[in-house]
Amino acid sequence: MNKKIKISGAIEGFMQTRTRRDTTSRLYRYALSLFERHLNAKCDIIGEVIDADISSFCRYLENTYAPNSACIIYGIVKSLFLFCERHGFIDINPCSLIDEKRYFCKHKHHQALTRMQFDACEKSFWENYNNHIAKRRESVALLVSSSCYIKVFSQLCFIMGFYLQGLSFADLLMLKMASIKEGVLEKRHCFIIVTSRRKTGKEVKIVIPKEHVKRHHLFKVLFEDAKKHKRQYLFPICSELADDTYIYNKVKKLNGTVNRNLKIWWRQLNNSVLRECPIDIASTSYYSCRHTFATLYIDSPNASLGELASLMGRNTEYIDTYIREITSENKLLHASSKVFGVAEEDGASQFQQMLDNQKTIISMLERICGAVEKLCGVSDGNYK
Numbered sequence: 583m584n585k586k587i588k589i590s591g592a593i594e595g596f597m598q599t600r601t602r603r604d605t606t607s608r609l610y611r612y613a614l615s616l617f618e619r620h621l622n623a624k625c626d627i628i629g630e631v632i633d634a635d636i637s638s639f640c641r642y643l644e645n646t647y648a649p650n651s652a653c654i655i656y657g658i659v660k661s662l663f664l665f666c667e668r669h670g671f672i673d674i675n676p677c678s679l680i681d682e683k684r685y686f687c688k689h690k691h692h693q694a695l696t697r698m699q700f701d702a703c704e705k706s707f708w709e710n711y712n713n714h715i716a717k718r719r720e721s722v723a724l725l726v727s728s729s730c731y732i733k734v735f736s737q738l739c740f741i742m743g744f745y746l747q748g749l750s751f752a753d754l755l756m757l758k759m760a761s762i763k764e765g766v767l768e769k770r771h772c773f774i775i776v777t778s779r780r781k782t783g784k785e786v787k788i789v790i791p792k793e794h795v796k797r798h799h800l801f802k803v804l805f806e807d808a809k810k811h812k813r814q815y816l817f818p819i820c821s822e823l824a825d826d827t828y829i830y831n832k833v834k835k836l837n838g839t840v841n842r843n844l845k846i847w848w849r850q851l852n853n854s855v856l857r858e859c860p861i862d863i864a865s866t867s868y869y870s871c872r873h874t875f876a877t878l879y880i881d882s883p884n885a886s887l888g889e890l891a892s893l894m895g896r897n898t899e900y901i902d903t904y905i906r907e908i909t910s911e912n913k914l915l916h917a918s919s920k921v922f923g924v925a926e927e928d929g930a931s932q933f934q935q936m937l938d939n940q941k942t943i944i945s946m947l948e949r950i951c952g953a954v955e956k957l958c959g960v961s962d963g964n965y966k
Contacts (some may be wrong), residue, residue: 660677760814
């Protein structure tokens with residue numbers, strides 16, 4: 583392998599390895615050109631870059647950019663050297679020889695929630711959803727158009743993003759109805775979603791079986807609402823007639839609104855049920871649902887990085903070169919069950935019925951009261 587590869591040539595080869603959207607490509611090129619300019623004429627060959635050069639660049643980023651921006655730029659440069667290492671352009675990766683935490687220790691980007699924190703969020707969301715939306719049978723479109731429902735919509739996006747295996751905000755809102763189909767896997771009714779990440783272009787497959795009760799129910803509500811109103815997208819945000827730039831700007835603007843409402847929501851939870859283990863609001867955003875899904879999956883028994891990469895639509899190149907990805911929908915179903923679990927069919931159908939029809943709860947309470955009264959009557963008779 584030729585080790586005399588110029589930095590500019592390595593960058594071009596790296597940029598051609600995967601498909602990226604225009605905004606991501608511009609960010610990558612900006613970060614890599616910044617690194618190239620920082621080296622100046624000191625070295626022109628990628629294999630001649632040493633750890634001292636990387637440390638110097640890290641100090642420059644630390645003094646010039648905000649912690650989050652500096653970490654993102656360094657991450658892109660680090661990806662370049664990982665690419666070069668795998669293709670034999672360099673013998674030793676200089677990024678592996680430095681202490682990254684020394685420069686980026688303050689960076690906490692999109693922090694994942696713990697299981698306890700997420701459970702509190704999930705419980706709070708379903709209470710808000712049942713109280714404000716399900717009882718009134720409101721359309722999902724109202725959640726976006728009405729300011730009084732935007733808080734519930736923000737919560738719905740976060741929970742749905744987690745339920746869809748950490749789908750990013752743009753990918754969630756731009757999920758097309760044509761990408762969704764209903765099917766049967768292992769005698770289970772499932773929603774099968776085949777989409778791709780806008781950031782990388784990598785295909786994502788999501789299987790939602792009926793046994794994942796809450797997950798299945800919430801997606802079914804969104805799916806049937808979109809089907810009823812003949813929308814092209816699952817969420818009533820994007821339009822088939824709008825161009826890509828307009829949609830991206832609209833999603834980006836809404837992302838800010840959603841994150842603000844999520845922080846308000848988390849602050850309320852911190853002051854109530856999460857006093858003992860509060861959410862780090864400053865380091866948490868919608869994108870934390872993606873990190874939360876990954877974290878909870880890794881904490882589950884028999885976790886596999888290959889499965890995780892397939893579930894989240896992430897390229898395995900930087901996870902493990904030798905891990906096989908999941909291609910079978912049946913295997914995807916079992917892999918996602920490590921996070922969402924599988925409920926008993928009787929319990930699932932009962933919970934489903936309770937969610938679909940609020941009157942079931944009332945009738946159930948009436949039957950319980952009747953049984954208690956009858957039991958009390960028998961007891962009185964025995965005493966007599």
